[in-house]
Amino acid sequence: MHTAERPLAPADRRPSRWGSVAAPAATTLAGVAVIVASVVGEAPGSTQPGAQTSSTTTATAPAASELPEPRAARLSGPDRVATALAVTRDRDESRNLYGAPAQPSVVIASAESYPDALTATALADRYGAPLLLTPRTGLDPRVAAELREHLPAGATVRLLGGEAALSANVADAVRAGGWTVERVGGADRYATAVAVAGAVATGDGRERCDVILSTGADFADGASAAASARAQRPLLLTDGDWLPAATAEALARCADAAGGKGTLIAVGGPAARAAAALTGPASGLRVLGAAGSDRYETAVELLRTAGDDDEWLVLTTGEDFPDALSGGTYGVPVLLTAPDALTPATAAALSERRGQVRRLVVVGGTRAVSDAVLAQAADLLGATVVRG
Numbered sequence: 001m002h003t004a005e006r007p008l009a010p011a012d013r014r015p016s017r018w019g020s021v022a023a024p025a026a027t028t029l030a031g032v033a034v035i036v037a038s039v040v041g042e043a044p045g046s047t048q049p050g051a052q053t054s055s056t057t058t059a060t061a062p063a064a065s066e067l068p069e070p071r072a073a074r075l076s077g078p079d080r081v082a083t084a085l086a087v088t089r090d091r092d093e094s095r096n097l098y099g100a101p102a103q104p105s106v107v108i109a110s111a112e113s114y115p116d117a118l119t120a121t122a123l124a125d126r127y128g129a130p131l132l133l134t135p136r137t138g139l140d141p142r143v144a145a146e147l148r149e150h151l152p153a154g155a156t157v158r159l160l161g162g163e164a165a166l167s168a169n170v171a172d173a174v175r176a177g178g179w180t181v182e183r184v185g186g187a188d189r190y191a192t193a194v195a196v197a198g199a200v201a202t203g204d205g206r207e208r209c210d211v212i213l214s215t216g217a218d219f220a221d222g223a224s225a226a227a228s229a230r231a232q233r234p235l236l237l238t239d240g241d242w243l244p245a246a247t248a249e250a251l252a253r254c255a256d257a258a259g260g261k262g263t264l265i266a267v268g269g270p271a272a273r274a275a276a277a278l279t280g281p282a283s284g285l286r287v288l289g290a291a292g293s294d295r296y297e298t299a300v301e302l303l304r305t306a307g308d309d310d311e312w313l314v315l316t317t318g319e320d321f322p323d324a325l326s327g328g329t330y331g332v333p334v335l336l337t338a339p340d341a342l343t344p345a346t347a348a349a350l351s352e353r354r355g356q357v358r359r360l361v362v363v364g365g366t367r368a369v370s371d372a373v374l375a376q377a378a379d380l381l382g383a384t385v386v387r388g
Contacts, residue, residue, distance in 0.1 A: 070383035072360035074374060080111050080322035081133050081140050083364060087326040088130040088146070090361075105129045105156040106147065108166065108174075112136055114219040114321040115189035116161030118226040119196040119235050121328045123158060123184065126200035126231035131329050133322060136166055139173035153178040161185040161192050189216045190237050190244040197234040197250060208232075209254040209262030209285060213247075213271045215240055219321040221268030224299035224336060226321070227314070227328030228265075228306050241273035251282040260284035265305060267291070268298050296343040299336045303349060306333075311358045313350075315377055317368035318343075327363035340370050342377060350380040357381050 075090055077083045107124040109117035111133035124131040134140040147157070157174045159166045162185040171181045184199050186192040193216070214225035216237030229235040236247050243251075255262065263286045266275040272289045290302040295318045314327035318336030327334050335346050342350070350357075360383055362374050378385045 068358050070358050070360075070378075070381050071386050072362065072374060072378035072381065072383040073386045074362045074364075074369075076363070076365040076368075078365070080320075080326075081135075081142060083323055084111075084131065084133040084326040085142060085146060087329060087363060088132060091329065092130065092150075104151060105158060106151055107131045107158045107160060108134055108139075108143065108170070109160040109325070110134070110136055110165045111140075111322055113161075113165050114222065115216055115237075116165040116185065116192045117325055118214075118216070118219065118222045118237070118321065119193045119229070120160050120325060121226050122200050122229040122231050122234040123160065123196050124329055125229075125331065127158070129158070131326065133326070134166070134170060136164075136170075138167065138169045144173065144177065147174075147177060147179065151179060154180060156180045156182050159183045159185075160196070162187075165192075186246070188244075188246075190239065190246045193235060193237045194246045194250045197236060197254075200231040200234050207258060207261070209251075209258035209260075209264075211236055211251065211254065211262070211264045211285075212267060213238060213264055213275055214267040215270040215274075217270070220295040220318070221271065221298055223295070223316075223318065223321045223324040224302050224334060225267040225271075227324050227334035228267075228302055229328070230331070233265075238271050238274040241270045243274045243277060248278075248282070251278065251285075252280050255281035255285050262286070263288060265290055265302070267302055292345060294343075296336050296338070297345040299334065300345045300349045303333045303335065311356065312361065313353065313357050313359070313381075314361050314363055315346075315369060315373075316363045319368070323364035323368055327361065330361065337369055337373055337377075339368060340373065342373055342380075347376070347380060350377055354380060354382050357383075 075086045077086050105127050107120055107129050109120040112135060120131055132143050134143050157179045159171060159181060174181050184195050186195045210233045212225050212229050212233055212235045214222045214235060214237060217240045225235055236250060238247060260281060264275060265288045266272040267290050269291045272291050275287050288305050290298060290305040292298040292301050310332045312332040314330055314332055314334040315337055316323040316327045316334060317339055324334055335349060337343060337346050360377060360381055362369050375385060
């Protein structure tokens with residue numbers, strides 16, 4: 001493992017997985033109602049993805065010597081709000097998050113409360129939007145400055161959750177800045193997840209019903225589940241090993257609209273037990289379990305189950321949710337670690353991907369993921385640590 005004192009160049013970063021398009025046509029959970037407190041501007045699903053083409057060209061895999069050198073880097077700020085901003089700026093540098101979409105927007109979630117925030121990744125993915133965090137009581141001045149610098153007047157700012165998650169003061173500050181507020185939320189965390197799933201559904205829902213399922217009673221499993229959520233695979237929540245009515249009804253509608261075609265990935269033991277009790281149309285979905293003896297093993301099992309192998313990996317702390325939520329916006333697998341030592345499961349997963357992973361991004365400061373852990377992870381991947 002080597003250390004280089006230079007930042008990652010934009011050319012070293014992978015191309016956008018989302019670009020400026022909306023969710024793919026094979027969307028999920030059509031017909032699920034979106035619960036919003038104030039909606040002005042474009043409605044979810046008002047844009048359509050571009051047509052896809054196929055090619056019969058056969059590419060020759062590059063030799064190992066032609067592949068980019070594996071690198072590892074840290075993205076962080078003095079707190080979770082600043083870390084989310086650092087991730088957004090890193091993604092924007094090569095992806096033009098603010099300028100690329102036809103209808104620029106931003107998603108804001110709570111920096112303090114995980115239940116509603118966990119579902120934010122799919123919403124940000126749907127609109128190709130940055131995901132920023134702010135305290136419940138008001139709009140963080142740094143977030144306000146980011147909006148003023150990058151977001152045009154009249155653009156939509158989507159607030160995730162009700163006023164218990166983000167107070168009216170946050171919405172008032174956004175409106176005062178000249179932007180439109182759309183609040184996506186429900187009566188509780190389970191209804192909010194259903195609302196987000198409805199907001200990201202852009203097709204008629206008959207193609208597939210693909211869903212991530214995790215308990216909303218704790219963030220441990222939800223942190224890795226949130227990172228794997230996409231517009232075409234939103235996150236729904238269980239109440240431990242019980243399916244709340246809102247979740248069960250949403251799954252039934254989704255599966256019925258898709259003719260039973262789709263996959264439900266149950267993340268963690270409680271979600272797997274809840275999925276085992278599915279009835280009606282949802283019982284026809286293919287159910288895959290991703291559960292380990294702890295949150296770290298569960299994140300590794302999700303990486304294997306979801307089939308999200310990539311040339312990039314994100315590593316964050318497993319002791320809180322915000323960094324995993326921010327890291328999940330890269331659209332690549334997220335693994336969890338203890339602050340001062342890699343857990344055996346995470347270390348094994350990294351070692352298995354030596355030669356495959358070209359970029360490792362550690363999201364969070366040294367109190368969340370120590371320099372020793374960063375160095376150990378880089379060493380397992382055969383990567384150079386790049387410091388800004």
